[in-house]
Amino acid sequence: MIHRTARRLALGAALASVLSAPPAAAQTPVAESSEPLPVDVETRELAASFATLRARDARVLELGYRLVTGNARFCEDATSTAGLLLHDVRAYGKGEALRSFLGLQGDVGVQALVPGGPAERAGLKIDDTVLAIGPLRVSDIDIEGAEPWQRTETIRAATERMLDENGVLPLTILRDGRPVELTIEGVPACRSRFEVGPGKRAVADGHRIVLGQDFVGIDYPDPLLAGLVAHELAHNLLRHRAWFDAYGKRTRKGVRLTEREADRLSPWLLANAGLDPDGGAKFFKRWGPRHGMWIFRDRDHDAWDERVDNMAAEIPQIESLMASEGAADWPRHFRREKLPSR
Numbered sequence: 001m002i003h004r005t006a007r008r009l010a011l012g013a014a015l016a017s018v019l020s021a022p023p024a025a026a027q028t029p030v031a032e033s034s035e036p037l038p039v040d041v042e043t044r045e046l047a048a049s050f051a052t053l054r055a056r057d058a059r060v061l062e063l064g065y066r067l068v069t070g071n072a073r074f075c076e077d078a079t080s081t082a083g084l085l086l087h088d089v090r091a092y093g094k095g096e097a098l099r100s101f102l103g104l105q106g107d108v109g110v111q112a113l114v115p116g117g118p119a120e121r122a123g124l125k126i127d128d129t130v131l132a133i134g135p136l137r138v139s140d141i142d143i144e145g146a147e148p149w150q151r152t153e154t155i156r157a158a159t160e161r162m163l164d165e166n167g168v169l170p171l172t173i174l175r176d177g178r179p180v181e182l183t184i185e186g187v188p189a190c191r192s193r194f195e196v197g198p199g200k201r202a203v204a205d206g207h208r209i210v211l212g213q214d215f216v217g218i219d220y221p222d223p224l225l226a227g228l229v230a231h232e233l234a235h236n237l238l239r240h241r242a243w244f245d246a247y248g249k250r251t252r253k254g255v256r257l258t259e260r261e262a263d264r265l266s267p268w269l270l271a272n273a274g275l276d277p278d279g280g281a282k283f284f285k286r287w288g289p290r291h292g293m294w295i296f297r298d299r300d301h302d303a304w305d306e307r308v309d310n311m312a313a314e315i316p317q318i319e320s321l322m323a324s325e326g327a328a329d330w331p332r333h334f335r336r337e338k339l340p341s342r
Helices: 004-020 024-032 039-070 095-102 150-166 222-237 240-247 252-272 279-295 304-312 315-325
Strands: 079-081 084-088 108-113 129-133 168-175 178-185 187-189 193-197 202-204 208-212
Touching: 039 079, 039 084, 039 095, 039 108, 039 187, 039 193, 039 208, 039 222, 039 252, 079 150, 084 150, 129 150, 150 168, 202 222, 208 222, 222 240, 222 252, 222 279, 240 252, 252 279, 252 304, 252 315, 279 304
Parallel strands: 193 208
Antiparallel strands: 079 187, 084 108, 108 129, 129 168, 168 178, 202 208
């Protein structure tokens, strides 16, 4: 996993790339002309690029929200979530143009909301300008000499701390030119957050799940993408990163067993979230025949069809528990893999 600072630098660069890149259909005429683009063309390109980013952010946010709230009762280290994603346009390559396009009166705004989630119920709207998070005023965060992503991280840390301590998130927004205070009542959730970032991979670091904007499955249908998100969440809930840190090395056997364990837990998480427990298997059935052989040629992972079988083998027990208990209690009933010990 990339170091936190490097990861944020890469994320800022990737977002800037998304927002500055023209759609495929516009690339040829742009390349052939040295004249500056008309403002309306630049605006259309910005709108198209940002719409793609926002749609992905919204999908990952909602799927992640359903998974962490649907499994909250089974997470020992549960917290609260507000079902929203804030962003800082300063982190983007065209922040000034984007702020104007979105109608923001400041740099920090609402990027995405879970439909029917706590933040939306509290009255928050997409593209509301955020002035303060609790007592922390956005204008008081020092950005002199800071990297573009650092204010976002400060805001995110404050948001998570307030929700963790009180289950409540106070926000001050600008609405019709006037400050408006909203109080978001969080709901219980497993402790993980979800991001769309740079690169081609999907990774979990113990606290976050990051789906690369160039990951081949990022635009798969929701049931399939949910299966992939559930797999990554399973890594966090099973504390695989902590296990690797304690073990002291990443062996081929250790990777294969933790990947297998995350595969097997993912349908349990999906079922508790009211999602298709076969979502992960369907993901690999689509992804595997084209991508699964070469990427796993070193056998760090089971082959894609073995992964499908491993997930499918969990379904009968999950269905039985859902019928008898109304939930798939994985801390009690899920069989863990036997990981190596030092």
